[in-house]
Amino acid sequence: MSALRGKWLALLCLMPFALFFVAFQIAPLLWVASNSLHTAEGWGLGNFSEAFASPFYRQAMRHSLEVAFWSSLIGISIAILGSYSLRQVDSKLRDFVMAFTNMTSNFAGVPLAFAFVILLGFNGALTILLKQAGIIEDFNLYSKTGLIVLYTYFQIPLGVLLLYPAFDALREDWRESAELLGASNWQFWRYIGFPVLTPALLGTFVILMANALGAYATVYALTTGNFNILPIRIAAMVSGDIFLDPNMASALAMILVGLMTLITLVHQWLLRRSYHVSR
Template sequence: MNAMTRGKWLALLCLVPFALFFIVFEIAPLVWVLINSLQTEESGWGVDNFTRIFSSKFYRQAIQFSLEISFYSSIFGIIIATLGSYSLRRVDSPLRNFVTAFANMTSNFAGVPLAFAFIILLGFNGSITLMLKQAGLIQDFNLYSKTGLIILYTYFQIPLGVLLLYPAFDALREDWRESAALLGANGWQFWRHIGLPVLAPALLGTFVILLANALGAYATVYALTTGNFNVLPIRIAGLVSGDVSLDPNLASALAVVLVALMTVVTVVHQLLLKRSYHVSR
């Protein structure tokens, strides 16, 4: 056995723990959820759970609200994160390291503490809400509505977006901008033909991650609304814990729907990546 063969076997051996971890904690639960989603206590095997989901206005609303909140918060988050990451790249000062460290810290600030902080700031009697009302800028604001949740989700999307996009701007070389300017291109033309095509894979990849992050968020929205807002993670948890009714098989079907939504988003992401790659070439 030569050195190259030994190296391959060693690499495969090192891969075994990861493969076992992936199978036990990723594949096996997914298979278990899929199997349970096809079972009902009344009729046994079938697609009755999915029929019940898509024939129910209540569960269709949960899917709609989850998609709307996730989509808009991801869009707003990636726009702000892109502008912030670009600005950080252009600023050469200790502020860059501070903002990067702050983004790293706040990206983990979620769940109950984040909900509590927003209640203090933007609740019905929150400090910012009261100041805006006294200034006459708003008449009323409901943090516990869909709009309030979009603002809340956008907040924890921004730090994650900055951390993911900040390294992507290394791909933009300054001499490209100078060369484009020498050839008569303005700023918009540079970003349209050079900047955005180069950043497109990172932007699309970050958007998918932000979307998945929002679709699966549970602790924050539960702590803020005490489980009264109709989104998929809340409905899944309610069916598993039996807050209203105990139906783990229906919860599994809702989880499969959630996975299917993310699968569709990922497939579209891959198609757009291939298209952007061919366009850039």
Template sequence: MAALCLLPFALVFFAFQIAPLLWVAVNSLQTADGWSLANFTRILESRFYRQAISHSLQVSFWSSLFGLLIALLGSYSLHRVDSRLRDFVNAFATMTSNFAGVPLAFAFIILLGFNGALTLLLRQIGWIEDFNLYSKTGLIVIYTYFQIPLGVLLLYPAFDALREDWRESAALLGASTWRYWCHIGLPVLTPALVGTFVILLANALGAYATVYALTTGNFNIVPIRIAALVAGDINLDPWLASALAMLLVGLMALITLVHQWLLRRSYHAAR
């Protein structure tokens, strides 16, 4: 009976998750000459596509790291403030976690573009000189912005695992705040931190609308290359696009396996 109740979910999951993935995997092995690994070989031998993979990994890694650190501090602060302010910030984070894509790109262009309001103000003060929103650094800034609310939503519940009497006991035994976080706080939060980082990384690796609206497709990252190969008028090659997509799937699978390995090590160390 329980299996029958899960059947609708299994059908929807297969139709919208497994079947598209299988279709992309099959198409990644197709070429004009038949079945082969030529698409993957072409990607790995091309400096252009290797650069796209490198840019995607760099932007995703640094934006996820910065977003995680800021979300960690924000989530901890939420546990120390009044409940009304906490509820407001949680509601605001829920709203801004969906503020991405084209509206976010236009908002940053108005604020931090070459003639943006904040850019002109900071340049007049002397804090910045040659900041370029449309560069890799600019993309890291804008990606970090939409990573922070998602990180807060994911990390905030994890702080419920930290009991206040642990801090008090550590203080009574002479442990400093630094030693408490190194030996108690951070080890308890490690699974949540690693899991959140993996989700933020996946969120950044697949982002398309924001970078496309910001750079009109001129910045070389994997989602832009996939879209150009699928919908482009000059370089139309859906088989190569499928191979690029499978490389992203492989990267995320590898990161997830590392995540699971770290969780197992953390669990065994805790025991």
């Protein structure tokens, strides 16, 4: 009886979260999915056909994927080095860096865009210094390359916060044992370190991709909506900046969900494959 009472108590405690999840996650997704199938002629896949047939919308999809992929790849690469290095430094310095990382992970949106304009805009302080030093000839913050740099900035702190605990799984005696058996540093990472960290690395990369694919405020504040990515196109059709078409906006939103679902499925496949290889 006590076990049954405990299960019912756990279910009651879960109810607020379940209601919140259904109301703010499942219901809006179903509403968007339903509207994406509504066209002027009735119900069908016309919005999706138009989206994939249009070079303009295909460009938005390509730009979104390119910016998200490269910013996530560069961000996780730096985050791996940063997380591993934090394990090797003094605890006070480590605590300071982690506190700073927590703070910078929340520095995004409009303030981040303005900060980058001041630093790396056409007449930004850092841009002028780099030009005077002869390091760069020109840099366009408002281009795809500039957006990748901007996105990478807010990807790094998130990557460090997600990867830092993963390095707890690497025990120092494993390295010592590998060295005693004659393994080089590369062999340790190739056969022990990276296989252990693979689930965390893949999971972090997927989260960074989702973070970048859904970013809106930063790129809108930086380019005033002139750079063609999916969140900008969706917002423009919902707010009516060009023309009001919420059904097409819903279709583009579902395409964004589909891209993220595809990335997650690839992530799960890679996880299973790495698990079988490690066995």
